[in-house]
Amino acid sequence: MTHNKYFFSGRLEAVRQDPAGGNRTQEYAEPNEEGPHEADVVPLVKIADPVHGAPAFNINPMLLEGIRMGDRFWELAKLTTFGEVVDAIFYEVKYVTPWVPGTHGKRSSGMQSAVRGVSNAGTPGIAYTMLLKLFLLRLTRDQVRSLLRHPDSPYIRAIGFLYLRLGLYDFKELWAWFQPYLGDDDQFFIDGTPATATTIGEFVRRLMTDQDFFGDRLPRLPVLVSRQIEDKLQKAASGVTDEPPTEAGGGGGGSGWGPEDAERLKRKRAELAEAEGKVRSLRKLLSEREAQAARR
Numbered sequence: 001m002t003h004n005k006y007f008f009s010g011r012l013e014a015v016r017q018d019p020a021g022g023n024r025t026q027e028y029a030e031p032n033e034e035g036p037h038e039a040d041v042v043p044l045v046k047i048a049d050p051v052h053g054a055p056a057f058n059i060n061p062m063l064l065e066g067i068r069m070g071d072r073f074w075e076l077a078k079l080t081t082f083g084e085v086v087d088a089i090f091y092e093v094k095y096v097t098p099w100v101p102g103t104h105g106k107r108s109s110g111m112q113s114a115v116r117g118v119s120n121a122g123t124p125g126i127a128y129t130m131l132l133k134l135f136l137l138r139l140t141r142d143q144v145r146s147l148l149r150h151p152d153s154p155y156i157r158a159i160g161f162l163y164l165r166l167g168l169y170d171f172k173e174l175w176a177w178f179q180p181y182l183g184d185d186d187q188f189f190i191d192g193t194p195a196t197a198t199t200i201g202e203f204v205r206r207l208m209t210d211q212d213f214f215g216d217r218l219p220r221l222p223v224l225v226s227r228q229i230e231d232k233l234q235k236a237a238s239g240v241t242d243e244p245p246t247e248a249g250g251g252g253g254g255s256g257w258g259p260e261d262a263e264r265l266k267r268k269r270a271e272l273a274e275a276e277g278k279v280r281s282l283r284k285l286l287s288e289r290e291a292q293a294a295r296r
Contacts, residue, residue: 019049019052019068023133027080040141044138045167063098066122085134092126096125098216127158147163162207164177171225184204186200190214
């Protein structure tokens with residue numbers, strides 16, 4: 001009998017014991033203190049996976065199992081604050097597809113081809129691994145807003161929108177969260193290649209109108225919510241609106257995305273590019289000096 005390698009590694013039993021992989025909810029500040037407050041947490045969908053009974057957050061069951069089996073998910077337990085996770089996303093995430101591009105849907109012909117989860121599941125993408133980590137942290141509205149407006153990486157922003165599209169408890173709030181970003185022209189590559197180049201605005205629109213997402217299925221929106229969104233998108237495209245400007249965050253404070261935000265984002269990116277250029281120049285200089293010293 002052929003076994004999945006996880007039976008031998010002990011990871012399967014570890015997942016049974018702790019589906020969260022050691023990842024826990026973030027610590028919240030007291031009401032009279034600065035910091036994230038539990039009362040401000042964005043309500044998430046209450047759906048449990050049928051295998052472990054743990055929160056599934058509308059993530060594909062096979063993908064969810066693959067994430068839990070992965071080493072990186074368990075390593076993320078060391079990161080206990082929102083800021084630490086955002087930093088990890090900045091350095092590690094360069095695409096936002098559910099699976100590592102090119103791995104999903106390829107059927108194995110080897111000895112493990114009939115084993116559940118091995119045949120054509122693919123490798124879980126790092127973006128969704130980080131997404132599950134954020135779900136387990138239970139983010140506040142302010143933290144979600146900071147993801148959506150993050151100046152350093154469009155992939156951090158995209159994960160913020162996926163956090164809402166998959167996990168939001170009440171999809172009637174989706175438009176209020178997404179509407180301010182429909183005109184956002186910040187560009188990125190969905191699967192990490194130029195073939196999937198898009199803007200944040202196009203990405204947001206796609207999340208609200210398409211259910212298929214790179215080998216995965218987004219949760220179906222209620223019919224009434226879907227119709228309302230389509231109607232509002234049509235009105236927005238024609239420049240007609242019968243509602244006041246929406247505040248990002250489900251009406252929970254904070255202003256929407258405006259021209260000044262886009263300009264600030266461009267300045268931040270330019271500063272970051274300049275800093276990276278200086279680092280490269282310094283490394284080149286050090287390398288040249290080391291080479292000169294070696295020749296002496």
